[in-house]
Amino acid sequence: MQKINKSAVQMQAEVIGNKKVGPYHHIVFAVGEMASNSRPGNFVAISIGGEATSLILRRAFAIYRAIDKGVMGGSIELVIAPYGQGSKWLCSRNVGDFVDLVGPLGTSFGLPTTNANTMLIGGGYGSAPLFALAEVLKNRGCRVDMVLGASTANKIYAPLEGKRSVSSLTLTTDDGSAGIHGQISEAIPRLLREFGTEVIYSCGPMGMLSAIAKIADEFDIAHQCAVEEAMACGIGVCMTCVVPVKDPSGIKMVRSCIDGPVMDGSQIIWDKKDVLDAL
Missing domain, CATH: 2.40.30.10 (Translation factors)
Incomplete structure (x- = not known):
């Protein structure tokens, strides 16, 4: 811990x-x-x-x-x-x-040791931490492709600012009011191939993060995500924000407020059924 x-x-x-x-x-x-x-x-x-x-x-x-x-x-x-x-x-x-x-x-995003091709994926206002990350990655010489999605256009935060900070910006909306029509995860596989992405960073609702983690696994791409779990104390005392992760002994519950919020997406057990089966 x-x-x-x-x-x-x-x-x-x-x-x-x-x-x-x-x-x-x-x-x-x-x-x-x-x-x-x-x-x-x-x-x-x-x-x-x-x-x-x-x-x-x-x-x-x-x-x-x-x-x-x-x-x-x-x-x-x-x-x-x-x-x-x-x-x-x-x-x-x-x-x-x-x-x-x-x-x-909490923990912060880890940075590549080389000039990697990175993709930053954000859902709604949950994308906020990605803007500063984009600037850091860009200053390190990384390619930065950003994908912002939301249910509708006005819920995408500061798309113009995002465009200034990255190599490319793609918008998706569930209702088709801006960018690509559909959920953000539906657009990701094509974009990963197009940009040759080597590292994924994501922030947003847990359902979106789970979908991105599955795609990252299929493409064998490193994936860091900032999990969204309700935090009551923020300092690891109350145990309300625990997240199940893989462990040599089976499953370990970690506190997202101090072991996260940034975590390795491949280590999180996203499916509750898998947790129940292991108990």
Whole structure:
């Protein structure tokens, strides 16, 4: 088992930007030195609701981008969908407000040792960590092909920004309102052949990650994915975010908040039936 990210700190982070982008909010926090320790794939855990709230559990949010210099010092950016009570509260914060934040937490994406052909696959706002990863890979000389998918066009986050950071950008939508009509996994095999992909990075819903893992296995391509499991504490204490992985003894349950969220897609046991059969 991993230990909590050794660079993690708890702090009162000031909101220095909050902009609505389509159905999402792009929120910027001043975090000082925390930004320099943040890597693509890391996340933060935020206390939600204020001092008098009944929302006692922190909420985990993937870091969209970390900037270690600026007018306010280091900052991190989050992309948040205001769906639940906690995320709506966070999206309603104003510039100058403070939130209780712990980070950076979790594992980050591993980088190729050579100038590999990489494919970044993201579903909905879950694609947020891939934009910073694309910049890192591009600076290392890698080819970066990005595939962004969602149920409909307005749920694809910042496609124009993605286009600036990569060698190619492909969009897919379930309803055909943008790009290729169909689920994102349906387009991947053709694109892997076209681009000669050697490493896949993915973020998004667990169903999508499972489908990508199966394709990566069929093509014998390395696959790193950031799993989306509900995290109650974010520091490995509560055991609510466990994920079954392969182990010499059969199955091992690991905590996605500290052993992940970035994990080797080939080691995760995606089918619940396989877990039950092994018990």
